[in-house]
Amino acid sequence: MALLEVDNVHAYYGKIQALKDISITVEKGEIVTLIGGNGAGKSTTLKTISGLLRPKEGRILLEGKDITELPAHQIVTTGVVQVPEGRRIFGQLTVTENLDMGGFTCRNKKLIKENIDRVFGLFPRLKERSRQVAGTLSGGEQQMLAMGRAMMTDPKILLLDEPSMGLAPVLVDLIFETIQKLNDAGTTILLVEQNARMALGIANRGYVLQTGVILLADSSENLNKNEMVRKAYMGES
Amino acid sequence: MFQRWKDSITPTDIVMWMIGGSMLLMIVWGSVATLVEGKYTGRHWVDFVIFGLAQGSIYALIATGYTMVYGVLRMINFAHGEVFMSGPFTAYYAAAAMYRTDFLDNHPFMALMVIFLVAMSVSTTIAFFLEKVAYRPLRGAPRLIPLITAIGASFFLQYLFRGLYGSGVQAYPVIKVLEGQWMIFGIRILKFQVVVILAAILLMVGLYSFIMLTRVGKAIRAVSEDKEASALMGINVDGMISTTFVIGGMAAGAAGVLYALMFKQVHFFMGFIPGIKAFTAAVLGGIGNIPGAMLGGIFLGLIESVGPSLFLDGLGIPAPYQLKDAIAFTMLVLVLIFRPTGIMGERLAVKKA
Numbered sequence: 001m002a003l004l005e006v007d008n009v010h011a012y013y014g015k016i017q018a019l020k021d022i023s024i025t026v027e028k029g030e031i032v033t034l035i036g037g038n039g040a041g042k043s044t045t046l047k048t049i050s051g052l053l054r055p056k057e058g059r060i061l062l063e064g065k066d067i068t069e070l071p072a073h074q075i076v077t078t079g080v081v082q083v084p085e086g087r088r089i090f091g092q093l094t095v096t097e098n099l100d101m102g103g104f105t106c107r108n109k110k111l112i113k114e115n116i117d118r119v120f121g122l123f124p125r126l127k128e129r130s131r132q133v134a135g136t137l138s139g140g141e142q143q144m145l146a147m148g149r150a151m152m153t154d155p156k157i158l159l160l161d162e163p164s165m166g167l168a169p170v171l172v173d174l175i176f177e178t179i180q181k182l183n184d185a186g187t188t189i190l191l192v193e194q195n196a197r198m199a200l201g202i203a204n205r206g207y208v209l210q211t212g213v214i215l216l217a218d219s220s221e222n223l224n225k226n227e228m229v230r231k232a233y234m235g236e237s
Numbered sequence: 238m239f240q241r242w243k244d245s246i247t248p249t250d251i252v253m254w255m256i257g258g259s260m261l262l263m264i265v266w267g268s269v270a271t272l273v274e275g276k277y278t279g280r281h282w283v284d285f286v287i288f289g290l291a292q293g294s295i296y297a298l299i300a301t302g303y304t305m306v307y308g309v310l311r312m313i314n315f316a317h318g319e320v321f322m323s324g325p326f327t328a329y330y331a332a333a334a335m336y337r338t339d340f341l342d343n344h345p346f347m348a349l350m351v352i353f354l355v356a357m358s359v360s361t362t363i364a365f366f367l368e369k370v371a372y373r374p375l376r377g378a379p380r381l382i383p384l385i386t387a388i389g390a391s392f393f394l395q396y397l398f399r400g401l402y403g404s405g406v407q408a409y410p411v412i413k414v415l416e417g418q419w420m421i422f423g424i425r426i427l428k429f430q431v432v433v434i435l436a437a438i439l440l441m442v443g444l445y446s447f448i449m450l451t452r453v454g455k456a457i458r459a460v461s462e463d464k465e466a467s468a469l470m471g472i473n474v475d476g477m478i479s480t481t482f483v484i485g486g487m488a489a490g491a492a493g494v495l496y497a498l499m500f501k502q503v504h505f506f507m508g509f510i511p512g513i514k515a516f517t518a519a520v521l522g523g524i525g526n527i528p529g530a531m532l533g534g535i536f537l538g539l540i541e542s543v544g545p546s547l548f549l550d551g552l553g554i555p556a557p558y559q560l561k562d563a564i565a566f567t568m569l570v571l572v573l574i575f576r577p578t579g580i581m582g583e584r585l586a587v588k589k590a
Contacts, residue, residue, distance in 0.1 A: 050469060076471030088466035090459045100452070101459045105471035149470065 001064050003028040003188050004049070004080070004157050009058035011048050018044045019055070020212045026157065026190055031183050033191040033199040033220075035233055036209035042192040043085055045209070046159045049190075050082040051075040062156070077105045079156030083163065085192075087146040091135030095126055098134050098145055102152030112152070119148035122178065140171035147178065157188040164195050176202055196233035200224050208233070257574040260567060263552070270551025277546055283424055285543045291430040291499060293538020294437030298492035299515035300522070300530035301444060302364075302485030308461035308525045309481045310372070312380065315387040317489060318512020319394035320364045322505065324356030324490030325497040326398055329407050331355045336410035345414045357490035363394065364486025368479060391512075399505040406504045409497045433495045440491050441531050444484065448527060457481055461525070510562075514541075517569045523579030532580060541565050 002025040011019040019041050026032045034042045047053040049060055051072035060068045062078055070078070090098050099119060103112045120127035123144040129137060134145060143163060150158055160179065164172040172195070180202050183189050193199035200206055200220045208216040208229060216223065223229050271277070299321050306314045332352050335341040341348045371390045375383045415429040448454040459467045460477045468474050496511065497503055518537045522529025544564040549557035572579065 052465060052468065071473075072468040073471045073473045076469065082469050084466055084469055088463055088469075090462045090466070092462060093455065093458060097455050097458075100455055101467070101470045101472065104452070104456060153471070 002026060002061075003063060004190065005059075005061040005064075006045070006049065007059045007061060009045075009048055009055045009060065011044060011053055011055045013044075013053075018212050019048065022058075022209075022212070022214060024190075024207055024214075026188060028188055029183070029186065030205065031179070031189045031191060031203045033193055033203040033206045034209055035193060035196040035199055035206055035223075035229075036215075037194075037233070039211065040209040041212040042209055043161050044212075046082055046161050046190070046192055049075075049159060050080060073105075076153065079153075080159065081150045081153060081155035081157075082159040083146045083150045083161060085161040085165065087139075087142045089134045089137075089142050089145050089149065091133070093134055094131055095134055095137070095145060096130045098149050099126075099152055102149030105153055115152045115154065119151055122151070122181070123148055140167055140174070143167060143171070143175055144178075147175075147182075151182070151187075155187065157190060158182065160189060160191045162192055162194060164193065164198065172198065196229065253574045257571055260571055264548045267548040267550070267552045271547055272551070274551055276550065281546075282543070285546065286539065287424075287426055287430055287434075289539035289542030290535065291433040291437075291495075291538070292542060293535035294434055294441075295492045295495050295499070295534075296511065296515045296518045296538050297531040297534025298437055298440060298488045298495070299511060300518040300534045301441070301527055302489050303516050303519040304522070304524055304527055304530035305448075305457070305481050305485050307519070308527075309457065309478050310376075310383070312372070312383045313387065313516065314367075314372075314482075314485075315384070315512070315516075316367055316371075316390040316394055317364075317485065317515070318508035318510075319391050319398075320360050320367065320486050320508075321489040321493045321496075321512060321515075322503075322508030323363045323394065323398060323493075324358075324360035325352075325409075325493035326402060326407075326503045326505065326507070327359040328352045328356035328494060329409060329497070329503050330402075332410050333407075341410055342413055345412050349412065353491060353494050356494045357487050360490025360493065361483050361486035364482040364489070365479060367394075368482040373475070373478075395505055395508070402505065404505060406502050409501045409503060411501065412498070415498065429498050433499055436491070436495060440488060444488060445527060445531075447484070453477070453480060514565060517565065521569060521572050521579055523581040526579070526581045529579055529581035536580070537565055537568065540568050544568075 004026040006022055006024040009019055009022045010017065022041070022045055024032070024045070034045060036042050044053065048055050051070060055068060059066055062080060067075055067078055067080070090101060093101065096116065099116050100112065103115055106112055120130070125141055126144055126148055129141065134142065137145060147163065163175050163179070167175065176198055179189060179191065191199055191203060200223055203220045205217070205219050206223045207214050208223065216226065216229070218226070299317065302317050302320070303314060306312065306317070332341065332348070335348045335351065367390055371386050372383055375386060415432055418425045418427055419431060448457060456467065456472045457477050457480060459470070459472060460474055464474050514537060515534060518533035519530040520533070521537060522531070522533030541561045541564060545557035545561050548564065549560060554560070
């Protein structure tokens with residue numbers, strides 16, 4: 001049984017159909033990536049999984065259990081946590097308070113403390129700035145905070161929406177190393193990226209989306225070799 | 238730098254500054270004239286200041302409700318004045334009953350606690366259902382729609398309470414222990430004013446620590462910033478919005494009792510003027526900012542109390558106290574001309590930009 005199963009999902013923004021019959025499976029321990037251009041429906045897929053958008057048709061299953069109808073804040077408690085596009089940290093809260101919010105669903109204070117220490121171990125930079133107001137962090141630090149915040153509940157599956165967006169190349173490498181590290185530690189990851197080359201570099205499998213439809217689904221190796229993918233998403237001519 | 242600054246000034250700015258400047262000039266002139274005339278002694282001024290602090294701390298408590306609701310929903314809850322009225326108006330009947338049975342005089346502290354409890358629970362309940370019934374179905378509607386609804390809810394509550402309790406002014410029973418004066422540092426202060434100021438400070442400290450330090454308080458701040466991201470953290474956004482109304486309702490109910498202690502009467506329309514004043518206070522402080530609302534409330538109370546005699550008496554205006562509301566709103570105009578985001582509203586302006 002797959003850890004996460006998106007089953008024939010159709011979703012709409014008002015009257016505009018954003019997702020057409022999307023089916024995705026993620027097995028436990030995998031890194032799976034969704035690649036595609038602007039408006040392909042990558043972020044919409046993540047939003048539908050985490051309950052911010054209700055699918056009109058189709059189901060979303062976590063370990064075989066239907067979570068389609070749950071409100072967004074309850075989906076978090078089932079172990080699906082999303083790092084939203086553009087980081088969306090709470091700019092007026094301190095770094096520690098942001099992490100506290102990441103652990104909002106956990107009522108065990110000792111566990112929260114342990115998780116904060118774990119996040120600080122992962123991102124020592126955040127520890128240095130723990131009392132700083134998060135809005136004053138640099139873009140890279142904000143991305144670290146957004147990921148650390150999502151790790152506070154020790155999720156079964158982490159949904160990452162464009163973690164490399166707007167970051168300097170050095171930081172992009174760092175973020176991808178961290179994703180790999182999290183995965184090695186046992187977190188399953190569904191990664192949405194514009195940077196197809198980097199994403200396929202660490203993912204086991206990938207889906208290529210275009211205007212709300214899945215175009216291709218294959219192992220990263222095969223997608224890397226695929227001529228269409230190389231031309232359209234890796235800028236080769 | 239200077240060039241850019243010069244370019245960004247429009248004729249409107251200049252007109253506004255001229256209006257503001259002439260207002261300031263009048264205030265300074267009036268104050269100097271009053272002080273030179275020397276009609277009021279130091280004791281008068283101390284009395285004005287203490288009365289202003291008491292009045293201002295009541296405004297401050299109500300203003301926190303406006304500012305917190307604005308924080309989470311970006312709307313002005315114009316029915317908040319009625320939330321403020323509903324508590325003490327209902328508690329009047331408890332107070333009157335306790336007065337008749339002499340409980341009020343024999344156990345004044347207990348009786349006061351009962352009055353607070355009744356008033357706060359009624360205001361809290363009204364605030365909670367106000368959000369659920371009137372505002373929640375309109376979440377996501379254009380901003381003007383909840384605003385009109387709030388005004389409608391305000392009228393609805395006014396006339397509901399008029400229907401329930403009648404349209405007359407009810408005199409609050411006098412609590413004997415709070416009559417008379419205390420000498421504090423050689424200053425004579427009316428006892429009830431001390432109680433009002435201390436109770437308000439206690440409540441504000443409690444409210445601010447709740448928002449800053451507790452798990453739920455932090456979640457409310459998170460929801461104020463970004464509802465979607467909050468939901469992705471597992472925060473129940475609707476629950477936090479309800480909690481915000483509940484806290485605002487509690488503060489308003491308590492403020493209502495303090496108001497009844499000061500002015501010793503309740504009326505179905507009593508929420509309107511304090512509500513508008515508290516809204517003004519919240520804007521003065523920078524709407525969305527809790528310490529700003531508290532500061533704005535106290536500032537407004539002080540200006541209203543000290544202002545008429547200080548600014549107007551020297552100008553030879555008869556019966557300056559009749560103009561205290563005009564002074565309060567003139568202050569609003571002045572602050573908005575020179576500091577459009579309010580006294581402490583800087584961070585908010587940055588965020589919105």
